[in-house]
Amino acid sequence: MAILIFFGVHWQLSVLFQSVFLHRYGAHRQFTMSKRAERFFHVLTWAIQGPSYLNPRAYAIMHRMHHAYSDTPKDPHSPVQQGFLAMMWRTKTQYADLKHRRIPVEARFEGGYPEWKVFDETLGGWGAAIGWGALYLAIYAAFATHWWLFLLFPVHLALGPVHGGIVNWFGHKLGYRNYESTDNSKNSLVFDYLTMGELFQNNHHKWGQSPNFAVRAFELDPGYQFIRLMGLVGVFDLSEAQVARWEPARIAGRRVAVEPSQSPAILAAPSPMDGE
Ligand SMILES: [Zn+2]
C-alpha cells in the first residue's frame, strides 16, 4: 500500500510541476513570479521529477516549436506525423540536441524561460539521476510487499517522458474539440486527473496564453486550481493573464466559438509566442 501511495503521489506531483513550472510558466509565461520564487520552483521541479528532470530551456524551446508547427512535419512530437514509438524517439533525440545545444534554434523560440546554468549543468545530469534512482530503489526495497510492485519502479525513472508521451499522443489523437483549428489538437478528458490539465490540448492551442486550460462548465483543470491558489497567496501574479472563454454563438445554424480577435477584452500578455 505504501508503495502504491508513493507511486500515485510521485506521478501527480511530477506532472503538476512539469505542467505548471516547465510548461505554463517556462514555455508560455502565462503568469509571472519573483526571481526568488522562480528559483524555488526550479529546485522543486528538479527534486520532484528526479531522474527524469527536464531542462527548462530545452523544454521551452521544443514546446514553442510544437505550438508554431503543430501537427506539421516540423512539429517535434506529432502523432499525426508518425507512430507512437517513432514520435517518442524523435522527441527524445530533439530534446537531447536542444539540451546540449547541438542544433540551431530559431531566434523567436529563445529567451524568457527559466535559466540556471550552474544548477542544471551540475544537478541536471546523470550523477543526480542515479542518486534519485537509488533512493527510489531503497524505498521499494523497504516497503514493497509483493514482487509485482517492482514493475512500477522503472516508471519513476521516466515520469517526465511518460507524461509527455501521454499528452503528446492522446492530446492530438483522441477526444473532442471545442475549437476549429488547422492542427489535430483534442481534449481527451473533461476532468484531467491523469496529467493535471495537460490533456485539454484543443483548448490550450486556442488560448495559448491562458493558465486555465478548461473553458466549459463541465471541464476541470487541476493544474490551474493549483496556480489559482498560488495566485491567491501572492506567489504567482495572474493580473496580466489571458482569460480563455467558451463563447459559442449560433452562426448560420452552427455552433462556433468566438475568435480571440473578436473579443478585444481578451489580450494575451506579451510573450515569446506572440506573432504565431
Ligand atoms: Zn499540443
Ligand SMILES: [Zn+2]
Ligand atoms: Zn503549450
